[in-house]
Every structure is written in C-alpha cells, then in structure tokens.
Amino acid sequence: MPEISSLTLSVTPYDQPKNELYICGTANPAGSSLADAVKMDVGMDNGYTWTGFLNAGDFKLTPDRYSDVPFYGTKGNAYTLVYDELGNGGAEPLHVSEDGLYTVTADLEDMTVSVSRINTENVWMVGSATPYGWNLGDLAPMYKQDEGIFVYEGPLKQGELKFPMQNANKFEVPYIMAPEAGKDITGTGAIEYVTAANSTMHDNKWNVPADGDYRITLDFNRRTIVCERVDLSAQYAKMLEGKRLAANDMKLYLVGDATPCGWTISNANSLHYNYAADHNCLTWEGSLTKGEIKFPFIRSDKWEVPYYSAASFGEQPAEGGNQLTFVDNSGGGQPDRKWYITKAGYYQIKVDVVNRKVYFKETTGK
Missing domain, CATH: 2.60.40.3620 (Immunoglobulin-like)
Incomplete structure (x- = not known):
C-alpha cells in the first residue's frame, strides 16, 4: 500500500507595515526636488494625513524620495486618487491655488484625497519671554488682525517663546515654531508648523534677546514672523x-x-x-x-x-x-x-x- 502522510500548518495573521507616502512638487515650500519631499503621517487602515504650509502650485504623492514615478494624483475628479505607475499621463498632480496652511488626507484603499485649507481663528503665546511664563493656564492670546494674520504688541522679557494653536492646558498641541532652535525673533523670518505629535521632539523656540516692548506679526499667508521693538511708555x-x-x-x-x-x-x-x-x-x-x-x-x-x-x-x-x-x-x-x-x-x-x-x-x- 502507498504510504499516506499528513501535514499540519500553523498560520498567524499580522498587519503588514504600511508604505511611506510623501508630498513633493512646487507646492512644497521646502523645495520642489524629491530630496525635499515631506513625509505624511500614517493613520488608520490605508489613511495618510499631513498638515503644514503649502505654496500655490502642484504636488504629487510618491512612495519614496527617490523617484516621482510611480505616484498618486488625480484625473478629472479632484477628490479621487489615480495611481500612475509609469508616468505616462495616467494621473495629474494635485493643485493648490494659493499659499496657506493646509491639511492633506489620502486613503489608498478608497482611493480618495482631500486638500483643505485651514482658516485659523486663534493663536497664543507661551514661554519664559511672556509675562506669565510657561504656565499653561496663562497663554497670551494674539489679536486676529485679518485672515491668517495675528498680532501681539506689548511687554516681553528676555527668554524663549513659541506659539500654540490650541489652548488645551497641555504642551502636546500644534505650534508655530522657529525653523531652528534659539533663533533671534527680531527682524523678519520664516515660521514652521509643528503637529501635536511632533511638538516634544521638534521643539524649536524663538529667543527674545532683551526685555522691552515688542510688536510681533504672524503671517500664515506668507509664512513669516516679523518682530520689532516699540515704545509703549506713553501709553503706559x-x-x-x-x-x-x-x-x-x-x-x-x-x-x-x-x-x-x-x-x-x-x-x-x-x-x-x-x-x-x-x-x-x-x-x-x-x-x-x-x-x-x-x-x-x-x-x-x-x-x-x-x-x-x-x-x-x-x-x-x-x-x-x-x-x-x-x-x-x-x-x-x-x-x-x-x-x-x-x-x-x-x-x-x-x-x-x-x-x-x-x-x-x-x-x-x-
């Protein structure tokens, strides 16, 4: 009689690690080259999100920083993702019509995409340079002068400063921060949006060089901060x-x-x-x-x-x-x-x- 053998298989399911996804193109303020592409945050299932500043221009969603093919874009329907494997015109880049702060979300299972501009209503100040220091219950509100433009004019002390975008009585919130730690706040400079998840690892604060009265203007449209000394003694x-x-x-x-x-x-x-x-x-x-x-x-x-x-x-x-x-x-x-x-x-x-x-x-x- 022929021999009969049996085999037992043990199968263990697992979640496959998600691929990375990047934003690259002329809409990226860091630069249009692939080396400057910004990494999106991995969400639930096949979802990706990213919030930050974009220029008026185009961008693609690429799986790496080495090649712009293959990529995800759109074609005809601005909310539907199209996968272009060969770069032969199967998809077109996404488009942003004006500078500003945006949230980009992409779902690679449903093949949908959303590019939403954020109209900010509130920005605060916190730090040893403010009158109330690092006390989370004492965040100093800025004044909304126009859409995307916030102003503070008043006393500051020598010390550190950053700008929370939520008043949530905790430090893990989104911020407007300096592009590098300890940067002198006076003059005109660039600003950087930092997510709540990255706020403790990427904590670049500005430095106020001396006690005095200052006027600070945050411009989300131009992605700039302007700080100058003023004299409010007559007002006092x-x-x-x-x-x-x-x-x-x-x-x-x-x-x-x-x-x-x-x-x-x-x-x-x-x-x-x-x-x-x-x-x-x-x-x-x-x-x-x-x-x-x-x-x-x-x-x-x-x-x-x-x-x-x-x-x-x-x-x-x-x-x-x-x-x-x-x-x-x-x-x-x-x-x-x-x-x-x-x-x-x-x-x-x-x-x-x-x-x-x-x-x-x-x-x-x-």
Missing part, C-alpha cells in the same frame, strides 16, 4: 496706576466664586494686555457662573493685595460698563466691594485702565 503713562502695571509686567488677575479659579487667589485667572487689540484694556475670555468677582494685581496666598473693586457692594454689570475703583489693600482693612454676575455664560471681560471702567460682555465661546 495714560493708564490708571500705570507705573504699578508696568512694574508688574502688565499683570492683572480675576478672582471670585463667579470665576474658574473660585476664591483661590493663589491660582487667580490672568488677564492679558495687547496694544494691537485694544490700547487701553486688559482682557479675559471664558466661562463665568453666577457670583462675585474682583481684580487683584497680585497672585498671593493672602488677600492683603492691591485690587480693582466695584464702586458699590454687589454691583451688577451695566451695558455701558462699570466704574473701576483702585483699592490698595496691602495693609488690609479696606472695603471689599465686588461685582455680581447674575447670569452664567461665556464672557469677554475688558478692564479699561485709562477710562477706569470694566466691561462684562456675554458672548459666544470660541
């Missing part, structure tokens, strides 16, 4: 208790059971000054509950500090603003008149230290 002279504000790096806080920090004055919420946004006002935005509020000049573990108070006890917000009263309570025993917020909501607070008024404006949260 107009401000009530201006010498105290200037000596305290323009710091002012809010505290009370209506505020996020409650009555913990050692963790009082900070207001910010930006001459470009409002010459006379320090501002704060956020959620308030029903309750009391006042504005100390100092974070402390005690209440014997100078502050702005209401003109009367339990004063409610007025449509035309409320009068500010400066109280130097350093020695204690001074009247403690606070404003009373009657309705919980999202508010913009402006403390006008020139005209001695405070404005509580209920608005829509960003």
Whole structure:
C-alpha cells in the first residue's frame, strides 16, 4: 500500500507595515526636488494625513524620495486618487491655488484625497519671554488682525517663546515654531508648523534677546514672523496706576466664586494686555457662573493685595460698563466691594485702565 502522510500548518495573521507616502512638487515650500519631499503621517487602515504650509502650485504623492514615478494624483475628479505607475499621463498632480496652511488626507484603499485649507481663528503665546511664563493656564492670546494674520504688541522679557494653536492646558498641541532652535525673533523670518505629535521632539523656540516692548506679526499667508521693538511708555503713562502695571509686567488677575479659579487667589485667572487689540484694556475670555468677582494685581496666598473693586457692594454689570475703583489693600482693612454676575455664560471681560471702567460682555465661546 502507498504510504499516506499528513501535514499540519500553523498560520498567524499580522498587519503588514504600511508604505511611506510623501508630498513633493512646487507646492512644497521646502523645495520642489524629491530630496525635499515631506513625509505624511500614517493613520488608520490605508489613511495618510499631513498638515503644514503649502505654496500655490502642484504636488504629487510618491512612495519614496527617490523617484516621482510611480505616484498618486488625480484625473478629472479632484477628490479621487489615480495611481500612475509609469508616468505616462495616467494621473495629474494635485493643485493648490494659493499659499496657506493646509491639511492633506489620502486613503489608498478608497482611493480618495482631500486638500483643505485651514482658516485659523486663534493663536497664543507661551514661554519664559511672556509675562506669565510657561504656565499653561496663562497663554497670551494674539489679536486676529485679518485672515491668517495675528498680532501681539506689548511687554516681553528676555527668554524663549513659541506659539500654540490650541489652548488645551497641555504642551502636546500644534505650534508655530522657529525653523531652528534659539533663533533671534527680531527682524523678519520664516515660521514652521509643528503637529501635536511632533511638538516634544521638534521643539524649536524663538529667543527674545532683551526685555522691552515688542510688536510681533504672524503671517500664515506668507509664512513669516516679523518682530520689532516699540515704545509703549506713553501709553503706559495714560493708564490708571500705570507705573504699578508696568512694574508688574502688565499683570492683572480675576478672582471670585463667579470665576474658574473660585476664591483661590493663589491660582487667580490672568488677564492679558495687547496694544494691537485694544490700547487701553486688559482682557479675559471664558466661562463665568453666577457670583462675585474682583481684580487683584497680585497672585498671593493672602488677600492683603492691591485690587480693582466695584464702586458699590454687589454691583451688577451695566451695558455701558462699570466704574473701576483702585483699592490698595496691602495693609488690609479696606472695603471689599465686588461685582455680581447674575447670569452664567461665556464672557469677554475688558478692564479699561485709562477710562477706569470694566466691561462684562456675554458672548459666544470660541
């Protein structure tokens, strides 16, 4: 009889590592050559994403930095990917019509692509050069002057600086950073977008060379930062208790059971000054509950500090603003008149230290 043999196979499934995918072409600000191609981030399944600056121009999606064939492009339908293996006209490059910040997503299973421009609404500042340092609860907001253009004008100290694009109370967020670590911020220079995933590994901060007043303009359209020294001493002279504000790096806080920090004055919420946004006002935005509020000049573990108070006890917000009263309570025993917020909501607070008024404006949260 012929012999009969048996064979047992053991099969273990595994996920095949995904191929890399790159963006290359004239739309890449780093350069149009293959060596300058930027790597996309690998997502779930067959998805790839990338966010950064693009020039007006064309780009392809290539599997490596060595050859532009084969590549992924489009043909006829801007949202459908076409694979061109031989470069014989089977696909056309993707196109960007204007400079800006974009997100590119590609799915190699569904063969779809999306190129979306990001219209940024908020940019903040953080670092040892800012009045509040590296405190994540004290990010300094920039003023949106125009689409893609953000401005800060005010005091800075010698130290480091970078620009978060989210106020999320953590450092792992997208940033606008310097192209190289420790670069002098003064003059005109290039800016770089860094994703949240790369923010701790690629942490290039600018250097502010000396204490003083500065005007900083971030231009997302031109991908530039312009920083110059300015003199705001005349403006400070107009401000009530201006010498105290200037000596305290323009710091002012809010505290009370209506505020996020409650009555913990050692963790009082900070207001910010930006001459470009409002010459006379320090501002704060956020959620308030029903309750009391006042504005100390100092974070402390005690209440014997100078502050702005209401003109009367339990004063409610007025449509035309409320009068500010400066109280130097350093020695204690001074009247403690606070404003009373009657309705919980999202508010913009402006403390006008020139005209001695405070404005509580209920608005829509960003």
